Amino acid sequence: xxxxxxxxxxxxxxxxxxxxxxxxxxxxxxxxxxxxxxxxxxxxxxxxxxxxxxxxxxxxxxxxxxxxxxxxxxxxxxxxxxxxxxxxxxxxxxxxxxxxxxxxxxxxxxxxxxxxxxxxxxxxxxxxxxxxxxxxxxxxxxxxxx
Numbered sequence: 001x002x003x004x005x006x007x008x009x010x011x012x013x014x015x016x017x018x019x020x021x022x023x024x025x026x027x028x029x030x031x032x033x034x035x036x037x038x039x040x041x042x043x044x045x046x047x048x049x050x051x052x053x054x055x056x057x058x059x060x061x062x063x064x065x066x067x068x069x070x071x072x073x074x075x076x077x078x079x080x081x082x083x084x085x086x087x088x089x090x091x092x093x094x095x096x097x098x099x100x101x102x103x104x105x106x107x108x109x110x111x112x113x114x115x116x117x118x119x120x121x122x123x124x125x126x127x128x129x130x131x132x133x134x135x136x137x138x139x140x141x142x143x144x145x146x
Contacts, residue, residue, distance in 0.1 A: 007046040009080040010055060011093040018076055020047070020055040029055075029077065037095040052079055063102030073105060 012018050012029045015037075020027050032043050047055070056075045064074035078093035 006049040008049050008052065010045050010047045010051070011078040011080060012045070013076050013078055013093060013096040014098060016098075018059050020051060020058055020077070022048075022051045022054045027051075032093075033095045037097075039095075055079075060105050061096055061098065062105060063107040065105040067106050067111065070106075 010020075010029055012032045015031050015033050015035045017031060018029045020029060027047065029045055030043055032040055034040055055077045059076040061074040061076055066072050074092075074096065076096055076098065079091045080093065081091070
């Protein structure tokens with residue numbers, strides 16, 4: 001990741017690898033916790049200090065952002081300062097697991113549950129088994145002019 005003089009230790013707060021993109025380069029951060037939440041010893045990943053805001057914003061715990069103050073959210077990564085070894089509010093390094101039910105940074109269900117037009121929020125993704133059929137007479141079919 002280039003030549004950077006000041007390095008900080010990044011902590012992956014989950015049990016799965018995470019990635020951070022900075023300066024056009026991707027870096028994989030190995031997990032610092034096992035599936036049960038026990039800390040794995042011996043894993044120390046150092047990154048440049050400039051990566052801190054990018055890593056925090058790219059690895060948000062979905063559903064943890066407050067709509068009124070979007071700068072307050074939980075992140076799946078934390079940082080340990082090299083000199084003081086203290087953590088700050090945005091440098092929390094305790095175990096967190098990604099909530100698979102939340103699909104956005106803001107918990108939309110809290111805001112949309114009172115809306116009478118919204119019946120249920122369903123999102124289809126890759127993991128859902130659905131058969132897709134192409135409709136005939138679609139916009140991209142070959143047609144005769146006239």
